[in-house]
Amino acid sequence: MRLCTVSPSVALVLSLTLKVASLAMDSLCRGVFAGNSRELSIRSCFPSLFQAEQTHRSILLGLLLGTGRGPQPDSALIRQARAERWSQWSLRGGLETLPQALNTHLTSRGVSVLRGQPVCGLSLEAEGCWKVSLGDSNLEADHIISAIPASVLSKLLPAEAAPLARALSTITAVSVAVVNLQYRGGRLPVQGFGHLVPSSEDPGILGIVYDSVAFPEQDGSPPGLRVTVMLGGSWLRTLEARGSVLSQELFQKEAEKAAATQLGLKEPPSHCLVHLHKNCIPQYTLGHWQKLESATQFLAAQKLPLTLAGASYEGVAVNDCIESGRQAAARVLGTEPSS
Numbered sequence: 001m002r003l004c005t006v007s008p009s010v011a012l013v014l015s016l017t018l019k020v021a022s023l024a025m026d027s028l029c030r031g032v033f034a035g036n037s038r039e040l041s042i043r044s045c046f047p048s049l050f051q052a053e054q055t056h057r058s059i060l061l062g063l064l065l066g067t068g069r070g071p072q073p074d075s076a077l078i079r080q081a082r083a084e085r086w087s088q089w090s091l092r093g094g095l096e097t098l099p100q101a102l103n104t105h106l107t108s109r110g111v112s113v114l115r116g117q118p119v120c121g122l123s124l125e126a127e128g129c130w131k132v133s134l135g136d137s138n139l140e141a142d143h144i145i146s147a148i149p150a151s152v153l154s155k156l157l158p159a160e161a162a163p164l165a166r167a168l169s170t171i172t173a174v175s176v177a178v179v180n181l182q183y184r185g186g187r188l189p190v191q192g193f194g195h196l197v198p199s200s201e202d203p204g205i206l207g208i209v210y211d212s213v214a215f216p217e218q219d220g221s222p223p224g225l226r227v228t229v230m231l232g233g234s235w236l237r238t239l240e241a242r243g244s245v246l247s248q249e250l251f252q253k254e255a256e257k258a259a260a261t262q263l264g265l266k267e268p269p270s271h272c273l274v275h276l277h278k279n280c281i282p283q284y285t286l287g288h289w290q291k292l293e294s295a296t297q298f299l300a301a302q303k304l305p306l307t308l309a310g311a312s313y314e315g316v317a318v319n320d321c322i323e324s325g326r327q328a329a330a331r332v333l334g335t336e337p338s339s
Contacts, residue, residue, distance in 0.1 A: 027196035031207045033316065034176050034232040034281050036199075044284035044292075044314075073323065087193060090215055095318065119148075123158045130305065145328050147310035147321075149173060149282065161306075164298045167291045171312050173279040175240070176206070176232040179255035182271040186225035188213070189264055194227075197262075204235035205258045224270055227263070229255035232281075248274040282312045307332055 022037075029037040033045060043050040081089070091097045103113055114134075121133040122144070132139040146153050154168035194209035211226040212219050219226060231251055239246060251274050259265040292313055299306060309328035311321050330336040 023198045023200070026200070027198045027207075030199060030233055031196040031230075033283060034174050034206055034230070035283050036234065039283070039285050041284050041286045041288045044288040073326075088214055090218070092218075119156055121158075122156045124160060124304075128305065141305075143305040143307070143332055145307045145309055145325075145332060147325065147328075149279065149310070150308075150312035151279075153308075161298075161302070161304065164295055164304075167294050167298075168312075170291060171282055171288070172285075173282045173312075174232060175236055175276065175278045176230055176280055177236065177246070177251040177274065177276045179229045179231065179251050179275075180211075180226065180271075180273040181229065181255060181259055181265075181269040182220075182224040182226045183265050183267060184222070184224045184270045186265050186267065188225065188227075195262070197258075199233060202258065203233060204231050204254055205262075206230040206232050208258065208262065225265075227259060227265070229258055231255065246276055248276075251276065281316055 025042075026037045029035050029040050029045065033040060107113055117134045117137075119132055120135050123131045123133070125131055125140070130141040130144055132141055132144070150168040150171035151173065154165040157165040157168075188210055191213055192210060193214065194207060196207040197205045207230050209228040209230070211228055212223075216223070231254055236246075252272055255272075255274075256269065259269075295308065298304075299308075307328045309321075309324045311324075314320065314324060327336075
């Protein structure tokens with residue numbers, strides 16, 4: 001029998017390393033997915049970290065040496081972003097100008113965009129096309145690209161797609177409250193993108209973004225310090241389970257308290273906007289990649305004219321959703337390999 005002893009100093013270093021890693025991953029999962037790191041799949045949520053560990057048996061070493069990823073998308077804008085080392089981006093009129101511009105571009109080319117007409121159901125016709133029920137009217141479609149949440153799509157699918165519906169129904173989502181605060185004459189104690197908050201420190205606050213650091217040109221006139229406080233996680237789920245009133249006053253109070261204690265912004269804000277986004281961030285829990293594999297295999301085997309896109313599958317960030325839509329369109333049009 002062989003025994004191995006570890007000195008107290010080594011044990012302390014190992015303990016501290018594990019604690020730091022745990023706090024970092026907990027904060028990262030909360031900041032990106034507003035989720036619980038113990039429930040999320042690292043393979044699905046952070047594929048680059050997973051691939052780095054698989055390739056080099058070390059996340060840090062893998063990130064330093066590279067993971068050997070395949071060809072990446074390329075364009076003039078992508079090259080500019082890489083050359084200027086963008087860490088984030090925005091639009092002068094806000095991100096809503098992106099779908100507005102898309103709508104203008106499409107309608108000017110004769111594309112019909114139906115608004116305020118939610119889909120009530122999908123059924124397959126004998127000739128293989130879709131019948132899309134809009135309540136008081138129907139549409140026929142040769143192919144559907146679905147970018148709605150997976151759980152919502154699961155309730156619309158016909159009986160023939162029951163296995164697919166079961167897989168999609170298990171991809172759940174969490175709610176997040178976003179509070180925008182502006183302070184006249186306020187100053188940040190540090191500079192940067194923002195900070196994330198581990199659940200052990202504050203179960204309600206996910207993190208705070210320092211908007212004025214990244215985009216000072218949007219501070220208004222006269223300028224004021226802008227920060228965005230994100231609330232959610234287990235705290236919000238607990239409130240929802242209790243049937244508590246999720247009021248704007250509650251979220252504003254918690255956000256102002258976080259800005260005061262974490263950033264020293266103790267004066268009342270000059271402006272405040274509160275939005276509660278219900279079920280807005282899909283949760284890639286353990287086994288998520290297997291659900292996607294099952295869905296892909298079913299679609300291929302049944303030759304269903306349906307393509308899945310959006311935040312429910314392979315990335316919840318805006319960039320991920322844009323790329324998901326591009327890939328979905330390319331697959332339908334046959335302009336690039338399906339892999």
